[in-house]
Amino acid sequence: MNGRNIALGVAAIALVAVPYWMPGVYYVNVSSQILFYAIFALGLNILVGYGGLVSLGHAGLFGITAYAAAYVLQSGYNHTEAIFAALAVGAVSTAVFAALALRATGIGFIMITLALGQIIWGLAYRWISVTHGDNGINVKTRPAPFGLDLGSAVTFYYATLVVFAICVVAVMIFVRSPFGAALMGARDQPRRMNALGYHVWAIRFWACMFSGLLTSIAAILFVYYTQFISPQTLALTSSAEVLLMVISGGAGTLLGPIVGAALVVTVKSVVSGFLERWNFLLGAIFVTIVILMPEGLVPGSARLWRLACAKLRAPVKPAVTEAKP
C-alpha cells in the first residue's frame, strides 16, 4: 500500500460521499458537472496528451451528440433509443471528423478541427427547422435506469459517478495497453513507427474514435443534466474550455484533465455568480498558464513537490554522512 494508492482510496471515498459532506444540493450539482466535464476532458486528452493532436472542435462533436439525443427524445422516442441513437450519431460524426482532420497533423489538424467545429456550430445556430436556433431544444425528463429515478440531484450524481469511474478505468486500461503505447509512439516518432510497420494513420483514427466515444458519453450526461441544449454549447469558447481543462491540469496525464475539469468548472460557477465577464477571465487564464506553467498543474505541482522534498532532505544529508565515520 503506497502513498499513491492511499490517496486514490481517499479520493474515491470522498467522491462517493459527496452528497454527505457537500453543504447543499447546488454543490452536488456542481460535482456532477465536474464529473461529466472530466469525462469530456479525458476524451480530449486521449488526442491532445497521448496522440499529440490538438483538437479545437471537440465541442462540435459534443454538441452533435447532445443535439441528437435531444432531437430523438423530442420526436417521441424513449430514453434507451435516444441514448443509442446519440452514440451512433456521435460515432459517425467522429469518423467523418477524424477522416478529414487527419489529412494533416500539427497546426493543420488544429485549423481543420477548428473550422469543422465552427461549421457544426453554424449549423446548430442557423438550421432552425431542426435545432430551433438560439432557442435550443428542451429535454423534458431524465431517464430512470433499473427503476432508479435520476430526477434528483443525488441520484444523478451517483449515476454520473458510476459512468465516470467506468470511463477512468477504460482510459487507464487504454493508456497501459499496447495500443496506447503505439499512439504515444506515433506522437513522438511517427516515421519510426511507420518504419516499424505500424499504421500510424489507423492508430490515430481509432484514438479519435475512442476520444469521440468519451465525448459522446459526456455529452449525453450533459444533456440530461441541463435538460437543454443550445448552440452556445458548441461555440469555440466551449472547445477552448475543455482544452483549458486538459492543458491546465496537465496533458498526457490521467489525473490532469480531472483536476483541470474541477478547476475550470469551480472557477466558472463561482465567478459567474458575481462577474459577467467569464470569457475575459478564461482568456486571461489561458495566456497566463501558457506563459507561466506550460506543462500544466499536475506535472507542474509534482515538479515543485519533488523540488521541495529535495530541498527538505538536503540539509539532513550532511548530518548522516558525519555520523558514519
Next chain:
Amino acid sequence: MNFWLVLSVNSVTFGGMLFLLSAGFSLIFGLMRIPNLTHGSLFMLGAYFGATFIVGVLGVSMDFWAAALLATLAVALLGALIERLLLRRLPGDALAQVLVTLGLSFMAADFCLMVWGGDPINVETPAGLGGFTRLGPAAFPNYRLAIIVIAVIFAVGLWLLLDRTRLGAMIRAGVDDPDMARVVGIRVPRLFTIVFALGAGLAAFAGIIGGPILSVYPGLDQDMLPLALVVVILGGTGSLLGSFVGSIIVGFIYNFGQALLPELAYFVLFLPMLLVLVFRPQGLFGRHVP
C-alpha cells in the same frame, strides 16, 4: 438573370473583403507558422475602432477613410505589440501560440462587448459611394463595386510588395527557409513583427470596409475566423494567389448558400474544404501540407 448577376457581384465583394482578411492570416502562417486565432478579433476590433472614429472621439468626428486609416494603424500597432510581448516568448511552440492567440481572442471579444455593448452598430457608407451604378438590367451599389476595386488594388500591391521589393524578397526567404535566411543576415525576428503588424492591419482594414455591409456586432470575430481558415485551407498557406482564389470561391459559396439554402449556408462551406482536403491536402496553391 438579374438575381444571379447581383448575387455574383455580392459574392465577389464578399470575396474581396475575405481576401484582405485571409491574406494577412496566410502570410503570418506562412512566415511564422503561427495560426493566428486572433485574426477574427483583429477584424472585429478594426470594425469597432473605425465605427467609433466615424461617430467621433472627444467631439472630433472623422471622414470614413481617415477613420479607416487610423483604425488600421491602431490595430497594426496592437498586432506588433502582441507579437513582441507574447508570441516572441514562445518560439517554435505551436500549441502555446495557438492557445495564447485563442486566449487573446476571448479577451478581445469580451472587451468589445464591455465597451460597445451587445447591439449591432451600423456604419454609414462613405460619402460619394452611396449611389448605384446601372449595368445592363441590374443596378449595383457603388460601394460594393468600390470594395472589389480596393481588393484588387491591395492584391496587386501585396504582390508587388512580396515579389518586387527587398522587404518582399526577405519575407519570401523567411517563408522558404528561416534558418538559412538568418544565416545570410536577414533579421528574421524583425520580419516577424513587420509581417504580424501588416497582417493585423489588413484584417482591421477588412473589418472597417466590411462595416457598411455586415454592420458591426459581437460575434463578428467568430463568424469571420472560420471563413479565413476555410480560405487558407482551400488556397494553401503562405500563398497570396491561394488566398485570392480561395476568398473568391468562399465568397461565392457563402453568398449563394445564403440565398439558396439560408439555413445551411455555413454548412455548405464544408464541401469545398472536404474536396480540397481529400484530393489536395496542401491546398490549391500551397506547396506543403501545414
